[in-house]
Amino acid sequence: MNVAATITQQPGEASVHQARQSTETTEARELSGSQILCEALVREGVELLYGYPGGAIMPFYDALTSYPSLHHVLVRHEQAAAHAADGYARATGKVGVCVATSGPGATNLVTGLATAYMDSTPIVAITGQVARPFIGRDAFQETDILGVTLPITKHNFLVLRVEELAETVHEAFRLARSGRPGPVVIDVPKDVQFSKTQYRVSASASSIEHFSASRTPHPSEGTIAEAAQLIARAQRPLIMSGHGVILAKAYAELRAFAEKTNIPVINTLLGLSGFPSTHPLAIGMPGMHGPAHVNHAIGVADLIIGVGLRFDDRVTGKVSEFAPHARIIHIDIDPSEMHKVKRAVVPIVADAREALERLTEVVEPGEHSIWMNEVRSWEAENNERSASIQRNQEYPDPTTILEAIGAETNGDAIIVTDVGQHQMWTARHYTWTRPNSHITSGGLGTMGFSLPAAMGVKMGIPDATVWVVAGDGGIQMNIQELATLRQEGIAVKVAIMNNGYLGMVRQWQHFFHGGNYSETPITGPDYIKLAEAYGLTGMRVTRREEVTAAVRKAMETEGTVIIDFVIESEANVYPMVAPGAAITNMIEEKPEENAGHD
Amino acid sequence: MTDQAAPVERSGQSDAPSGSARSHTLIVFANDRHGTLDRIVSVLRRRRAKTQGFTIGRSELPNVVRITIVMDDSEVAVEHLIEQLRKVVDVQQIANLSSERTVARELALIKVNSGESQHSSEIIELGHLFGAHVVDVTTQTVTLEVTGSEEKVEKLVNSLQSYGIREVARTGSVAMTRGEEGI
Numbered sequence: 001m002n003v004a005a006t007i008t009q010q011p012g013e014a015s016v017h018q019a020r021q022s023t024e025t026t027e028a029r030e031l032s033g034s035q036i037l038c039e040a041l042v043r044e045g046v047e048l049l050y051g052y053p054g055g056a057i058m059p060f061y062d063a064l065t066s067y068p069s070l071h072h073v074l075v076r077h078e079q080a081a082a083h084a085a086d087g088y089a090r091a092t093g094k095v096g097v098c099v100a101t102s103g104p105g106a107t108n109l110v111t112g113l114a115t116a117y118m119d120s121t122p123i124v125a126i127t128g129q130v131a132r133p134f135i136g137r138d139a140f141q142e143t144d145i146l147g148v149t150l151p152i153t154k155h156n157f158l159v160l161r162v163e164e165l166a167e168t169v170h171e172a173f174r175l176a177r178s179g180r181p182g183p184v185v186i187d188v189p190k191d192v193q194f195s196k197t198q199y200r201v202s203a204s205a206s207s208i209e210h211f212s213a214s215r216t217p218h219p220s221e222g223t224i225a226e227a228a229q230l231i232a233r234a235q236r237p238l239i240m241s242g243h244g245v246i247l248a249k250a251y252a253e254l255r256a257f258a259e260k261t262n263i264p265v266i267n268t269l270l271g272l273s274g275f276p277s278t279h280p281l282a283i284g285m286p287g288m289h290g291p292a293h294v295n296h297a298i299g300v301a302d303l304i305i306g307v308g309l310r311f312d313d314r315v316t317g318k319v320s321e322f323a324p325h326a327r328i329i330h331i332d333i334d335p336s337e338m339h340k341v342k343r344a345v346v347p348i349v350a351d352a353r354e355a356l357e358r359l360t361e362v363v364e365p366g367e368h369s370i371w372m373n374e375v376r377s378w379e380a381e382n383n384e385r386s387a388s389i390q391r392n393q394e395y396p397d398p399t400t401i402l403e404a405i406g407a408e409t410n411g412d413a414i415i416v417t418d419v420g421q422h423q424m425w426t427a428r429h430y431t432w433t434r435p436n437s438h439i440t441s442g443g444l445g446t447m448g449f450s451l452p453a454a455m456g457v458k459m460g461i462p463d464a465t466v467w468v469v470a471g472d473g474g475i476q477m478n479i480q481e482l483a484t485l486r487q488e489g490i491a492v493k494v495a496i497m498n499n500g501y502l503g504m505v506r507q508w509q510h511f512f513h514g515g516n517y518s519e520t521p522i523t524g525p526d527y528i529k530l531a532e533a534y535g536l537t538g539m540r541v542t543r544r545e546e547v548t549a550a551v552r553k554a555m556e557t558e559g560t561v562i563i564d565f566v567i568e569s570e571a572n573v574y575p576m577v578a579p580g581a582a583i584t585n586m587i588e589e590k591p592e593e594n595a596g597h598d
Numbered sequence: 599m600t601d602q603a604a605p606v607e608r609s610g611q612s613d614a615p616s617g618s619a620r621s622h623t624l625i626v627f628a629n630d631r632h633g634t635l636d637r638i639v640s641v642l643r644r645r646r647a648k649t650q651g652f653t654i655g656r657s658e659l660p661n662v663v664r665i666t667i668v669m670d671d672s673e674v675a676v677e678h679l680i681e682q683l684r685k686v687v688d689v690q691q692i693a694n695l696s697s698e699r700t701v702a703r704e705l706a707l708i709k710v711n712s713g714e715s716q717h718s719s720e721i722i723e724l725g726h727l728f729g730a731h732v733v734d735v736t737t738q739t740v741t742l743e744v745t746g747s748e749e750k751v752e753k754l755v756n757s758l759q760s761y762g763i764r765e766v767a768r769t770g771s772v773a774m775t776r777g778e779e780g781i
Contacts, residue, residue, distance in 0.1 A: 155687040336681035
């Protein structure tokens with residue numbers, strides 16, 4: 001059998017080697033499973049863990065205090081541990097780590113693992129498991145977490161022999177960060193954590209080769225040449241850039257490619273901040289809440305160069321009417337994404353960075369000013385129409401809030417959003433100039449993601465200013481993490497766009513359920529008192545002219561600050577494409593609609 | 599796919615245009631590790647593969663199992679499924695065997711009512727026509743073992759129906775390419 005998978009060294013591995021040097025020893029020592037877990041984490045370059053102790057993981061927590069380089073952050077709910085590890089991973093490109101006990105501890109990680117899986121982010125979750133003799137006997141706090149997480153992880157392990165523990169940890173890290181990244185679970189029975197064995201730092205991290213999952217494929221010369229030919233012939237080409245560009249840190253390569261070919265660039269939700277939104281070639285976000293000119297451009301384009309995206313249904317709308325005149329060049333590291341939704345004329349299975357680099361070398365310089373002017377004229381028309389609509393001027397509005405955050409941070413903040421209307425407003429109206437400054441749960445759409453994820457972002461990049469933008473629904477889903485922020489002294493700034501509704505669901509009810517606002521009105525706490533109760537600072541802003549001063553004050557105030565922006569209660573995100581409809585068939589804002597909401 | 603898609607449809611490219619489905623035989627080599635089978639079956643379930651047969655056994659390599667999956671589906675759905683299966687970490691190799699180059703066999707054990715003694719000789723004779731061996735005889739039953747293509751096993755089972763079949767145990771197909779080349 002020919003199993004010829006070659007494993008390409010990943011960027012993260014440099015730190016592994018450095019970490020290894022510091023603990024390198026050729027002598028075997030007798031260590032417990034818990035100590036081996038810690039040793040292996042240190043060797044992987046881990047500095048931060050988010051977790052919560054409990055019965056089946058207690059031996060690990062006992063060993064942890066002997067490893068001061070492993071900084072453990074005690075979250076208030078395991079879901080937050082997974083999101084924090086995810087936020088850390090997205091911001092730094094390194095593997096995030098979370099820890100939980102068996103049973104409920106492990107199942108509480110599930111939403112976080114699914115979130116990371118959908119957005120291809122590298123995290124490793126270590127879960128305690130009941131002792132081996134109890135497995136399968138419905139023991140106290142026993143859950144088959146391997147079975148539970150099987151479809152939402154890239155891979156998972158149950159370690160049944162302490163001798164395999166170290167290698168399993170290294171394999172888990174390599175799997176998490178290689179190829180298309182993803183979450184990996186290591187389930188360690190309590191008695192394996194106690195068991196002792198001779199531990200020796202081996203010369204190679206692992207000898208196991210994988211057929212596909214950890215491979216970084218290289219673009220074939222044939223497909224690159226074919227792509228270059230299609231690009232040279234195209235009259236109305238578009239680049240669609242997704243999360244893969246950010247995961248590959250291919251910012252410069254994307255820019256070089258776009259500038260050489262002069263092709264307009266669209267960023268998907270998870271692709272935002274992969275290409276500066278101030279760039280003359282940047283035209284916006286596609287899909288369900290993309291601006292009309294972008295969706296129209298897709299509707300008439302003759303070539304789409306999709307880079308590191310998976311043609312999600314929120315991007316394509318009705319697939320058969322998505323880009324009906326376009327041929328598709330699809331660059332993705334995961335071969336199973338090719339032809340999954342749209343048949344690609346030229347599939348390029350490769351890392352976005354390498355593919356863009358090769359493509360830029362081969363393509364002829366291009367010129368598309370007529371096409372670009374056409375797109376810009378649609379944009380101007382939309383802007384003009386939008387500006388002509390009378391709007392309430394009293395309330396703080398999303399655009400003003402986002403502009404204030406941008407202005408007060410010189411565009412250098414990292415913005416972590418939750419899920420819903422505010423997420424779409426932020427995606428659309430914030431000016432993305434800092435690479436990888438937009439962190440959101442795009443694929444799974446996990447409410448409650450933002451606050452814990454921001455914790456990981458801030459700890460991963462301590463000198464960055466981190467703003468959470470959340471709705472009043474989502475912020476209440478992991479609000480308990482304010483205690484963690486306080487305990488760890490982590491400073492993130494939180495902007496709540498508070499409209500007293502589960503706004504996006506209310507918007508759908510408005511358009512698709514006859515305005516039946518079933519269970520969407522929602523109240524919240526007094527956020528000023530809440531912040532104070534946690535030892536933090538809270539503010540409330542009810543008038544538009546107070547927005548900038550409040551944002552400035554939040555920046556000047558030490559520690560975590562929450563601003564409760566009381567926004568218009570029934571504002572909608574426009575335009576909107578109905579689910580299952582063609583993206584060129586958009587619901588646009590009507591002048592009368594905003595006449596008199598309170 | 600979308601909220602309004604009918605539940606019976608499959609997403610994107612996976613729907614076979616009517617009449618384009620045909621039988622595919624996939625051979626999967628996978629590490630014999632904890633949960634490997636779950637992972638493979640889970641992909642088949644999630645992708646709604648139209649699985650007709652699933653056979654697992656040892657291969658020529660230690661700690662590597664050989665799985666034969668027979669499914670009816672469109673070319674594009676099978677292609678996509680193969681790429682999904684490749685992503686299972688413990689899957690080492692997959693091949694889609696085209697039927698003209700493939701030898702596929704299954705084994706069946708068939709327990710038939712013999713009732714009176716002349717029936718048992720009839721049953722045994724019928725079995726011989728299909729190359730079946732007698733593996734067990736009682737005063738009431740004859741048990742035959744037959745190996746062959748699915749069609750052949752099907753035919754024998756049908757021929758024995760009139761005597762009254764008590765039990766049929768079929769392995770499902772295993773398959774291999776003809777000629778010197780391996781997979």
